[in-house]
Amino acid sequence: MSACATPPTDGLPSCAAVEAITADETYANGIATLADALSLVMFPVAAWAGGALIGRELENGTARLAWTQSVSPLRWLAAKLAVPALLLTAGTGGLVLLNDWARGDGNPNLVGDWYDPDAFVSTGPVAVGYALAGLALGALAGLVWRRALHAAGAALAASLLLHSVLERYRESLWPAVTRTEAGTLELPRSAFQVTWADPTRHGVRLSRATFHPESHFWPLQYVETGLLLAVAGTATAAAFVLLARPWGTLRGVRPALRGHSGRAASRAPSTACGQPPRPLTRPCGRPRAAPRYPARHVSVTIDSDELAKLGQ
Known part of the structure; x- marks a missing residue:
């Protein structure tokens, strides 16, 4: 706090005025920090979803291990996305309500105008839409790249592009x-x-x-939220379709080689002679040796009466 006097003397301001200015600055900084966090929540969510949630699971082979158990790939992906989506919706929505309550009908010089980019995103359902879109784009990037670092970078770039486009054309x-x-x-x-x-x-x-006019706040919010949810739904559907396709790169099976004609090459094992092995021959036509079994000696005891009957 700067120097002050009560009552103000010798050019020093009143201590009450200084305290009011300090309180206003603290209030404005708190609102700005909360607005920045809500408007930028999309980027860390996308990077986390692409790198840690999906990309690392595929890179380490944990996902394939889960698929060999009783969990199918589609159910695995649904479980991976359902809980974070619920937590993001509840958490982001709660912070938006807190921000609206804190802003109230405050002075625009302190809380900003309704059309400021950060204020617009942090005071409506658009913040929830950005969080869910970041989650969906991160999951899709993780399935496409299957590497934690690459997926995080791709998801971050896609989120930045989406955020920039919507902010640029929001007025339209x-x-x-x-x-x-x-x-x-x-x-x-x-x-x-x-x-x-x-x-x-x-x-x-x-x-x-x-x-x-200020009355256009909610129509703009609803339209932008709808676009974000459409992006989130499209990215999620693409992720499920990508995982459901029998691709060897996702299932751990080497894909069939394709020739110039576009047809899949034969998966039959070949020999050095270029011909598939036969069941009863070795490669290159050499005959397979018959299996050898150890000889067994069996002793049988026959009395004389039975021997006589056999002789007759």
């Missing part, structure tokens, strides 16, 4: 309002300005603005 997700007035046009601070022009018509200077 819902029809904006256009207002034209002669002279100077003043928009309220709560307006999300899209375009601004100052045309001249018949010698009269006009002001034309395209913007989103």
Whole structure:
């Protein structure tokens, strides 16, 4: 806290004013930190899902070991995604509600305007959509790359691309309002300005603005959340389809070699002569030796009466 005096003297501010400014700064920093965490939650979730959740399991062979047990690959993937999805939905949704409660109807100078990127994401269901999309993209990257580091990097890159595209075109997700007035046009601070022009018509200077009023907050939230859930659903479905296909790279079986004609090569074992071995011959046509069994001596005792009967 800076120097102050009560009452203010010799150019020193009032201690009450200094305490109020310090409290405002602390409040604003806390809101900003929470908003940043919610708006960026997609990136660590995607990297974790691609690297640790799926990629490392396939790289270490733990997944294949589980598939040899009573767990099928599809059920294994469903179990891997279900619990994190529920935890992310509950945790992110709880933080969004906490952020909304903390912001209240606060001063935009402290909590930011509703259309600021971090404030927009952290105050609605969009935050949950980003978390689930990151989880789905990470799982898909893990199944495609099957290496922890590569999958984490690919999932992070895909999440960054998705986040950047939606943030860039967010203003186009819902029809904006256009207002034209002669002279100077003043928009309220709560307006999300899209375009601004100052045309001249018949010698009269006009002001034309395209913007989103604050009432467009929820339509924009719903549309962006729907797009994120669509991406999450598509990535999840692709992951299940990829795992369900009988690919040798995923099942631990070497895939069949393909020739120039595109047909699968024969899996029959070949010999040095280029011919498949026969059941009764060795490779290259050499006859297989007959199996040898050890001789067994059996002693039989026959009395004279029986011997006489046999002689008759």
